[in-house]
Structure formats: C-alpha cells, structure tokens
Amino acid sequence: MLDTAAPPAPVARPSLAALAPPGELDVVEALVDPLDRFCRDRIDPRENDRRKSIPADVLDGLKEMGLFGLSLPESHGGCGLGLWATGSIAAVIARRDRSVATTLGLHLGLGTRGLVRYGSADQQDRYLPRLASGEILAAFATTEPAAGSDLSALRCTLSEVEGALALRGQKCFVTNGGLASLYTVSTRSPGLGGMRKGQTLVLVERGDAGVCVGAEEDKLGLRASSTTMLDFDDVALGAERILGPVGQGAACLQHILAYGRTVMAFGCTGTAHAALAATRNHCSVRVQFGRTLDQLAVVREQLADMEAKLFAIEALVRWAATDESKLEWRSLAAKVLASDLSGEIVDTALQLHGGYGFIEETGIALLARDARITRIFEGANDVLRVHRGLFALTQAPEGPQAARCRDAIGEARARLGTRLLGDHVTLHRLGSLAMLADAATAALQRADHEGTPEARALAARWLRLSMSYALCLGGES
Numbered sequence: 065m066l067d068t069a070a071p072p073a074p075v076a077r078p079s080l081a082a083l084a085p086p087g088e089l090d091v092v093e094a095l096v097d098p099l100d101r102f103c104r105d106r107i108d109p110r111e112n113d114r115r116k117s118i119p120a121d122v123l124d125g126l127k128e129m130g131l132f133g134l135s136l137p138e139s140h141g142g143c144g145l146g147l148w149a150t151g152s153i154a155a156v157i158a159r160r161d162r163s164v165a166t167t168l169g170l171h172l173g174l175g176t177r178g179l180v181r182y183g184s185a186d187q188q189d190r191y192l193p194r195l196a197s198g199e200i201l202a203a204f205a206t207t208e209p210a211a212g213s214d215l216s217a218l219r220c221t222l223s224e225v226e227g228a229l230a231l232r233g234q235k236c237f238v239t240n241g242g243l244a245s246l247y248t249v250s251t252r253s254p255g256l257g258g259m260r261k262g263q264t265l266v267l268v269e270r271g272d273a274g275v276c277v278g279a280e281e282d283k284l285g286l287r288a289s290s291t292t293m294l295d296f297d298d299v300a301l302g303a304e305r306i307l308g309p310v311g312q313g314a315a316c317l318q319h320i321l322a323y324g325r326t327v328m329a330f331g332c333t334g335t336a337h338a339a340l341a342a343t344r345n346h347c348s349v350r351v352q353f354g355r356t357l358d359q360l361a362v363v364r365e366q367l368a369d370m371e372a373k374l375f376a377i378e379a380l381v382r383w384a385a386t387d388e389s390k391l392e393w394r395s396l397a398a399k400v401l402a403s404d405l406s407g408e409i410v411d412t413a414l415q416l417h418g419g420y421g422f423i424e425e426t427g428i429a430l431l432a433r434d435a436r437i438t439r440i441f442e443g444a445n446d447v448l449r450v451h452r453g454l455f456a457l458t459q460a461p462e463g464p465q466a467a468r469c470r471d472a473i474g475e476a477r478a479r480l481g482t483r484l485l486g487d488h489v490t491l492h493r494l495g496s497l498a499m500l501a502d503a504a505t506a507a508l509q510r511a512d513h514e515g516t517p518e519a520r521a522l523a524a525r526w527l528r529l530s531m532s533y534a535l536c537l538g539g540e541s
C-alpha cells in the first residue's frame with residue numbers, strides 16, 4: 065500500500081507558562097512533579113471506576129499536599145491561589161483520573177466559591193479552615209428534578225415561618241453529595257428581603273435536622289465521583305446561614321458558575337492530554353501495512369489535529385482564568401470548547417486505538433465515558449452558546465476571527481431587529497461564532513507568549529481547523 069508520510073514531526077508539549085499570572089507559575093511548577101508522581105503511584109483509575117469510589121488514602125494524600133485549600137484564602141488556612149493555578153492543578157489530576165479531579169475541582173470551584181466570595185466573616189471563620197485542610201468537603205446544589213438548564217424554575221423554597229427560616233425541596237445530581245459536609249444551596253425565596261420573586265443562597269450542613277442524602281447514582285462515567293440527590297424536609301436555618309445578599313442569589317450564582325465551569329474546563333484539557341499521550345504512544349508502536357501507524361499520512365494528520373485542538377483549549381482555559389473581570393463571558397467559550405474538543409480528541413484516540421480502544425484495558429474507553437458528561441453539566445453546551453450569543457451583542461468579540469462574528473451580528477440585527485433577543489437559533493449561531501473568535505484570540509496570544517515555531521504552527525493549524533467549524537455554521541471562510 066502506498067503512503068506518502070514522512071517520519072512524524074516532534075510536537076510541542078503543552079507549556080504551563082502559557083498566560084500564567086505573576087506569582088502563580090512557580091507555585092504550580094513546584095507542585096506538578098510530586099502530584100504527577102502521586103497520581104501515577106497511588107491512583108488506579110480503572111480500579112476506582114470499578115469500585116465506584118475513591119479510596120480514602122488517595123483523598124488523604126491530596127489533603128496532605130494541601131490541595132483542598134488551593135483556592136481558599138491564606139487567612140483561613142488555604143493557599144490563596146487564583147483560578148489559573150487551581151485549574152492547572154485540576155488538569156494534572158484529570159490526566160490520571162477524571163473522577164478524582166472532579167471531586168477536588170468541585171470542592172475548590174462550585175463548592176467553596178460562594179463562601180469565599182460572598183461569605184460573612186463569621187461564615188468564613190466557621191467553615192473555611194476545615195474546608196482548606198480537607199477535614200470536610202464542599203458541594204453545590206442548584207439542579208432540581210424540574211429545574212436543570214432553566215434555573216429560574218427553582219422550586220426548592222426558603223421561607224420565613226414564625227420568625228425562623230425553613231428550607232423545603234429537593235436537589236438532584238449533586239457532585240460530592242455523599243462526601244460533603246457543607247452544601248451551598250440555591251433557593252427561591254419569595255417575599256424575603258422584600259423581593260417578590262428573589263432567589264437566595266444558603267449554607268446547609270449535612271447534619272442539619274431534615275437533611276437527607278440520597279443513594280449514589282449509577283452513571284455512565286465519573287463513576288468514582290459521588291453524585292446524589294438531597295432532600296430538605298423543613299430544615300430550620302438561622303439567618304447566619306444565608307450566603308450573600310437576600311433575594312439576590314441569582315446574581316451570585318452567575319459568578320460561582322463562571323468560576324466552577326472554568327475549573328471544570330481545565331479538567332477537560334487534562335483528559336485530552338491523557339488521550340493524546342496514549343494515542344501517540346500507541347501509534348508509535350502499532351504496525352500495520354509494514355509501518356507504525358504514526359507513519360501513515362492520514363494518521364499523522366489526525367494526530368496533528370488532536371495536538372492543535374489541545375493547544376487551543378489549553379490556551380482558552382488559561383485566557384479565561386487570567387482576567388476575573390471578564391470571567392463571566394470568557395468562561396463560556398472555555399467550558400464549551402474544552403468539553404467539545406476534548407470529546408473529539410478522546411473519540412479520535414479511541415478510533416486510532418482500533419479495537420483496543422473499545423476494550424476497557426487500554427483506559428481509552430474510561431476516558432470516553434468520563435468525558436461525555438462535560439458537555440452537559442456546569443451548563444449544557446447549547447445553553448451556554450445562546451448565552452455567549454447574548455454577550456456578543458453588547459461586547460463584540462476581539463481578535464483575528466471577530467470580523468466574521470461582527471458581520472453575522474450586523475446581518476442578524478438588520479433581519480430581526482429587537483426580535484433577535486428572543487431568537488435562540490440565531491443567538492446560538494452567533495454564540496458559536498463568538499466562541500471560535502475567543503479561541504482564535506487565545507491561541508494566538510499563547511503562540512506569541514511561547515514564541516516558538518512549534519507554538520506558532522499549532523496556532524496556525526487551529527485557525528485553519530476553526531475556519532472549517534465556522535463554515536459549518538454558515539460563516540464566511
């Protein structure tokens with residue numbers, strides 16, 4: 065069989081330094097090697113998947129390394145690291161075991177972010193030191209059986225009964241539900257704080273009377289991470305449990321969700337990294353048609369595309385994590401593209417492993433099962449695309465591919481006028497284009513920052529790939 069492939073070209077390894085904020089790179093670099101070693105020596109992802117839990121000694125080891133306090137303030141026993149560093153560490157763990165990364169990432173992100181950002185001094189003193197040491201774990205509960213993507217439909221209610229607060233309702237799909245001792249819970253709170261339809265966040269302890277933690281869900285992936293329902297049967301709460309301003313929980317949620325989905329997006333880069341590394345190994349030893357797979361021209365192209373996609377999503381999550389004032393909208397592209405593209409990378413990894421990819425033993429099947437949920441949780445991707453479309457109307461995207469998106473916005477405005485705000489199909493398309501513009505900006509910034517020919521080649525390859533995604537959306541090339 066004729067094949068025109070030259071020997072495989074060396075590929076740039078992801079650089080941690082990409083867009084690192086001052087002061088965080090050193091700390092992360094010092095942690096990466098010991099953590100990598102710990103993950104390899106002590107974490108067995110397939111065994112965890114089989115037993116559907118993480119062994120206590122693994123969680124204890126992470127606690128000893130201080131990882132449960134990474135993003136928590138130094139004043140309360142944490143490390144005081146920012147989102148870039150926190151996400152980078154979650155990505156390292158995700159290379160080995162996505163369930164472990166999810167357990168820790170949820171604690172550092174959604175689980176504790178509300179307390180760190182909106183907690184009173186008393187609340188922080190009461191909980192943060194134990195959360196930072198890992199003595200207790202945190203979870204975040206907003207999804208309900210009838211309120212998933214539509215968080216305005218919450219039924220879990222916080223009401224005032226004879227001068228005391230009572231919490232009643234149900235939450236589902238709570239990550240860390242079975243492990244946590246502290247839950248940040250979103251509620252509808254009609255009448256409280258003078259707001260007829262407000263939402264309010266509350267801190268609920270596992271031991272509060274009336275709290276019932278459900279059984280572990282049986283899941284497709286992330287099987288070693290805990291996911292449960294929570295029932296609140298008239299849980300009596302003092303006013304000191306209210307987190308943030310009464311009636312304004314929905315606004316607080318926006319920040320917490322943006323932070324949490326960025327940590328999760330970093331995890332996607334870890335999964336993609338693991339898939340690519342395994343595939344490069346496999347393709348360098350598997351011989352078909354008298355050559356190793358990585359000498360076949362088509363396979364080389366596929367490997368190069370995987371590398372370019374990984375380069376782009378690593379750039380994107382770090383771009384999102386380094387400017388908190390823009391986190392709410394930058395995190396949208398980071399979450400959506402990191403989950404979509406890591407899913408594509410894992411799928412190509414499975415394909416290139418052939419039949420072996422379908423067998424659990426190689427670990428690729430586990431990566432694929434674990435990756436699938438990332439397109440759904442922390443905001444379903446199609447919902448976030450619509451959100452990004454709305455942001456694009458007031459904040460035109462930046463960078464080299466922004467013109468295509470600006471043109472599409474202009475055309476949509478001319479065609480629909482104010483009806484555009486309610487046209488979710490158009491907003492979804494605009495959001496998708498804006499996210500590609502975001503990814504182009506981030507990839508080029510990373511290439512500039514790294515300044516190597518390899519990085520520039522990967523950015524250029526990503527730009528070519530992203531044009532084909534844009535063409536599928538009906539944009540100009």
Ligand SMILES: Cc1cc2nc3c(=O)[nH]c(=O)nc-3n(C[C@H](O)[C@H](O)[C@H](O)COP(=O)(O)OP(=O)(O)OC[C@H]3O[C@@H](n4cnc5c(N)ncnc54)[C@H](O)[C@@H]3O)c2cc1C
Nearest residue numbers: 204205206207212213237238239440441442443444446447
């Ligand atoms: C393993 C796991 C862990 C989770 N962890 C947590 C957690 O810790 N805390 C928590 O609160 N929640 C958690 N969730 C819940 C998760 O965030 C929700 O599942 C997710 O937000 C989607 O909500 P839903 O499942 O109700 O889907 P629905 O809202 O019913 O949506 C179903 C699908 O419809 C489409 N869709 C819906 N609305 C729109 C729209 N407006 N535009 C376009 N498409 C749309 C999307 O494709 C979406 O995937 C977890 C879920 C799982 C499975």
